[in-house]
Amino acid sequence: MSTKPIAQQEPQFSKLRAAIWPIQGSEMKKFLPMGLIMFFVLFNYTIVRDVKDVQVVGSSGAEAVNFIKFWGVTPVSILFVILYAKLSNILSKENLFYFCIVPFIAFFGAFAFIIYPNKEFLHPSAESVLALQQSLPALRFIFALWGSWSYSIFYIMAEMWGSVVVSLLFWQFANEIIRTHEAKRFYPLFPLLGNIALILSGLTVNYFSSIAHLYPPETDVWGISLNYMMGAVVAAGFAIIAIYWWMNRYVLTDPLYYDAADTSKKVKKEKPKLSIGESFKYLISSPYLGLVALLVLGYGMSINLVEVTWKSQLKIQYPLANDYGAFMGYFSAFTGIATIVLIILCKGIVRRFGWYTGAILTPAILLITGLLFFAFVIFRDSLSWLTLFMGVTPVFMAVMIGATQNILSKGTKYSLFDPTKEMSYIPLDQELKVKGKAAVDVIGGRLGKSGGAVVQQILLVVTSTTATQISIAPYTCGIMMLVILAWMFSAGKLSRMYNAKVAEKELELKTA
Template structure:
């Protein structure tokens, strides 16, 4: 799992850096293109994927879906590498110049998105790889292979492979861009990187096949519903004292010294349920069996509309959705402000990619360090403290960065030595913010979020996770991009004038994120086998028996009932 995460993260770092470099440094591009890309390209692609994924989950296994999705990405990487040398002739430069003459300057980003359509599609593919393969598919595999007891230790450690991959990938990208810039054309560099991505994608498919065939799934298969056996009526087992139980060998079965009282009419209700299932009519007992959430029932098939309605009724999923939206929104706002100043400092694609590679390298180092410390942090801070660390850090470091951006653009030192030094300092501070924000997200917030899914039902784990991971984060980015579009139109295309409003929105969004973490912590959705490792860290010695214990209790009391019988579900 660590090795698989290494290669997925290596590919993701390359794609993310290249995607941003291409659309920002292209002719007619710039940072103003990003808000339009997020809303009109990435967001629709996320919804299309969600519909297709919901359709495919009813017809393919999780392993088959993993292979299909990765294969589609590989085909696009090959096609892009072949077409890139001809992008100047394939892009719509002439049409874009004529359209720009009759449009407001605030819509130049939308024209640039259409103008460089090949770079737009690559940017969408890079964004979707991170949301679909790195987040949805990998963590879906992890949730299937990991138990609740193992998650607090293994989930942070899984990310060690990802952060090593990010560190190595970032260093390789920056070194390759620096050394090859004087010997190879940028087209040759990009084709070499695409070839490396395709090779590593084959490695990913091989590792996934080995894991799924070599190691068993943590989720037991759900057997088909069997006919309920007809049981003979038995005498009622009355409560007896411990002394009477000790002296009698015919007493009722008990668990932990507590006698169990079973009424004799249970067998008659089971007989009625069996007869009703044979005749095709439903009895109350049969309805109870079908409504039972235990694994003995056949898995229900929900349509996309039913799944959305189902998920809106889950308070845990609602909190996770708000957190995903807030994460996407805050990341989008802070990243746009930082990348706009980075483009001022490094206008060429090679230098821009090299700087992003250095940022990715330090992000991997910091995140890996935090991941080694995260098991101790979970033990000390509990779930709520670990999950709330990311929004707290982004809140109290992001606001000073916005203030620095506003002051720099108000003073506007220009091309002077002081201005160049101030711009470089601002870019470095923004890079540090990006490094620690992403490090906290992937080492603490993401493992804490994934632990929630283990305790949820199967529909919430599959369709709920797909909706949140793929659409939720992109919806947050899209809302932030819509806000930026409005500000760009109002300010005649000047992102600098929009920074104060973006800072206020950033503060409100992170406050909502923190409140959702607090609400989710009160739901006890991450209760582990011992309550000392749960969300609030308090013991709960008087907890009700788990459903599995009730099933064992029933089976112990009526020893002639099959373990696969629906009685276990009841």
């Protein structure tokens, strides 16, 4: 007995149902496992993101983040895209997914149970690192990263999890199997389910970072915390693989949920296979993808310019690894709560006001909150009366303002930026969806953050051998403003092209 695909039309809901849960009962078999994958992916991302900051900022300083993003994360991202483009022509989509995700799970498990317990043997001595820093002050942060190189590798892998698993593997899978009319309802809800993971993973990080009182003072409590947290990451990683395996066998084989499964009237077209050089040339020649890349670059660069300055204050406020981790756990949990609230408030924006409105709100909020943060950092001496009145230190005040800015910026990213960005891929052909998305998300996202890192590297090296994030804050604030304004201009231009492509695709479906 054959099953016909769901009609390409918008289902009718009551106003209350459309606002709360615009999903048909027959769509749950497709929507729910995708939501669970998003849940576990973000659960892991939050934990490894918090841990990477605790280790690198704590051992090498917040300023070193600028160097590892450019000299570590960016080259690895480029190498991954080259490998991914090659393997996409060799492996099936399912095997390519497993090939990409398994190394992450293996590394995070090995780090906690093998590498970290032997760090004293694996890392160079503090004396040798200090001697190198004194002989070449301009490279002091590079030597600091080398002094705790296993933490640096963990940082790179955590960043790559965000680019590869969150931005590439999940969203590419979603774009492949979710129809255009479903995306308008599914995509705003994916982050809603996924950000429940931010709350739970943030509380997980906070709980396992707050166990110091249970052990003698001489115990390496952070090592014990790592065992628990990386154990959770490995378990969630296997859950992602299991759900993905199940969907490939019980969802993607049913034409009710996946158009490509309906082979009764379709002849399977041979997927175009381009060489690596041809793929990059194809992407560069696409103005549409260029604008998508500018959006990704704008977000990555602007958030980096604010975040590193904030983390420099965070290290001063919380010098111990477990205290730092406990704060980051609460920070992630509050980010999840704020994101869910923003998703509830904003999920009807694209449907009611269009793609452009949803896309422009994220840079607007980043611009406003970023200016408020830098205003306090730069003019903190003039605002000392405020900290005295509130009974807090200037460092604590900077940490709280920066945390608020980061929570709002990440909340708008998950509730508005990610859904609108992913919607922009849907009208594209298969080649641009697969390889174009890989290049834009992995290279574009990394170059965005690396661009901010390069700017701050230059300022730290050129201004003074003792320069800090605070001393270069006026410059980073001005650059942040220019980047966000360029981002907003690109969003406007992309909006017109996106609407034209959607209208063209809908016309093709009607006449098919």
